[in-house]
Amino acid sequence: MDTLFGLTGVRVVEVDTEPDDSVTVYVQTAVTVVCPGCATPAARIKERVTGRIRDVPYGGRRIRVVWWKQRWSCLNEDCPRGSFTESVTDLPTRSRLTPRLRRSCARSVSDSGRTVAEVAASHGVSWHTAHDAFTATVDPVLAGEPEPVTDLGIDEVRRGRPRLAADPDTGRTRQIADRWHTGFTDLSGPQGLLGQVEGRRTADVTAWLEQRDPAWLAGIRTVSIDMCPAFRAAVPRGTTPRPAVRGPVPPGPTRQQDAHHRPVAHRQEQVRPSGP
Ligand SMILES: [Zn+2]
Known part of the structure; x- marks a missing residue:
């Protein structure tokens, strides 16, 4: 059997169920091994090594893979590699x-x-x-750059605790990590969270917006924000505040960032472009 639950390039030698109900699967390499430096087929074993790798749980049980493999000496005298350890795509040599x-x-x-x-x-x-x-x-x-957005949401996100440290120059304590982040969300499209920056000051918000292409900013029709002065001041030019209330930020599969950054539910207002 060259495929173990979808792991290619190895064969199962033994399977043990451990006292904690986890499973240990012992495997060996089942493909032709060649030197990665010169492609000479492996022929002289240098030493035997054991690799231990975690795999996805199977039926709720933890799977540990123990890979019995060899380290080989390369027989090509011109090869700078000298020796190499077996590796297959699904089980990279140094990965755990x-x-x-x-x-x-x-x-x-x-x-x-x-x-x-x-x-x-x-x-x-x-x-x-x-x-x-x-x-x-x-x-x-x-x-990467987000896809065009029609309705942009800008929302503060509470993120852990503030971190303080002594300034090495002055000795005074100063904040090195803000407990607040600001998230940018595609409110009417499928992209979910577009980005997240540390802080919730005007400068934090505009710093992210200024990184966007002018054409991307021009495509925004409405901006929903918390009507605090910092966010009001950061709204792109040409837009005017209009009161609105909206629900929680919709989840987005492609651009959603850290899941423990939970959006804080509060009253929101909507800003629409001004002018005719
Ligand atoms: Zn070689």
Whole structure:
């Protein structure tokens, strides 16, 4: 069997059920191994090594994969590589998680709106592992430009606690992390959260808006904001406040950021472009 629950390139040697009901699957490489430096087929074993990798839970049970593999000496004297360890696409050499476990962690946070802590617990990984998987998936999405937006929502989001630290120059305590963030949301389209910045001052909001293309800003028809002076001052030029109340921010599967950044429900007002 070369496929273990969808892991390609390895064969199952043994399966053990542990006292805590988790499952340990022992696998060996089942593909032809060649030197990654020169493609010479592996022929001389240097040492045997064991890789331990977490996989996605199966039927609610945690899966640990123990990979018995070899480190090989390259027989090509001209090869700079010298030696190499077996590796297959689904089980990269230095990774402690299967790629599909990383994907599952990331999707559970971004698409299901679960907190990183919940996802980490259900997948049997640390908070940092789940969070890293999540950010590795969403950062490239968030780094890209959002699609056109007709109705933009700008909303403050409470994010943990403020962090204080002593200034090394003056010795005075100052805030290094704001407890408030500002989120930008596609209110009428499918994109959900478009971006999130630290702080909720006018400058924090305009800094994000100024990074957008003028044509993207020109396409916005309405901007829904909390009618505080900071947000009022940040609304793009050519718009006029108009009172409105709206509900919670709709979830968005593609651009939703950190799920434990919970939107704060409060009264909102809507701003519409002025002029004829
Ligand atoms: Zn080689």
